Amino acid sequence: MAMDAGEIERLIRDGIPDAVVRIDDLRGDGDHYAAYVESPAFAGKTRVQQHQMVYAALRGQMGNELHALALTTVVPKA
Amino acid sequence: MDQTVHERIRRDITDNDVVLYMKGTPVFPQCGFSAAVVQVLSHIGVKFKGIDVLVDPALRQGIKEFTNWPTIPQLYVKGEFVGGCDIVRDMFESGELVPFFKEKGVEVPENV
Numbered sequence: 001m002a003m004d005a006g007e008i009e010r011l012i013r014d015g016i017p018d019a020v021v022r023i024d025d026l027r028g029d030g031d032h033y034a035a036y037v038e039s040p041a042f043a044g045k046t047r048v049q050q051h052q053m054v055y056a057a058l059r060g061q062m063g064n065e066l067h068a069l070a071l072t073t074v075v076p077k078a
Numbered sequence: 079m080d081q082t083v084h085e086r087i088r089r090d091i092t093d094n095d096v097v098l099y100m101k102g103t104p105v106f107p108q109c110g111f112s113a114a115v116v117q118v119l120s121h122i123g124v125k126f127k128g129i130d131v132l133v134d135p136a137l138r139q140g141i142k143e144f145t146n147w148p149t150i151p152q153l154y155v156k157g158e159f160v161g162g163c164d165i166v167r168d169m170f171e172s173g174e175l176v177p178f179f180k181e182k183g184v185e186v187p188e189n190v
Binding site: 047048051052055060062063064068070071072 | 146149
């Protein structure tokens with residue numbers, strides 16, 4: 001089961017409303033993506049916590065429908 | 079969660095300084111993400127115990143619940159969850175990984 005890039009982006013934006021989100025389809029197969037997520041909500045959080053926030057926004061799809069998502073989380077520079 | 083699996087994980091991450099839950103073995107990783115973490119750990123020369131989740135479906139599910147993390151690989155250092163492939167790679171590329179191991183009291187060869 002593959003997910004569409006727009007759907008991934010929508011879920012992340014819904015979960016983290018102020019996020020800048022960019023999704024790249026790494027292999028063009030709708031199954032391997034890279035996501036760049038930048039949000040002030042990540043400030044003061046560990047990398048693990050930042051990634052968990054994104055996974056939470058994806059509502060359990062990560063590791064299921066969404067097989068492979070290379071994730072980069074960034075706190076915007078002030 | 080299955081208590082036996084839970085206890086097994088707790089024991090593994092307590093008894094071993096560096097544990098990598100992965101798909102396949104360090105010699106034959108069965109997934110690119112697991113292979114990437116093995117490559118980083120081997121490159122910096124840190125000793126680790128690789129645990130293949132593919133041979134045990136209960137462990138494969140159990141580790142995701144134990145860590146509250148949806149994917150494998152998962153790296154544990156001194157009983158603490160460090161992250162998956164992206165985080166390990168980020169820490170390596172930014173030069174944080176070796177100091178992190180040293181800070182945790184894990185032996186890292188000096189010539190790296």
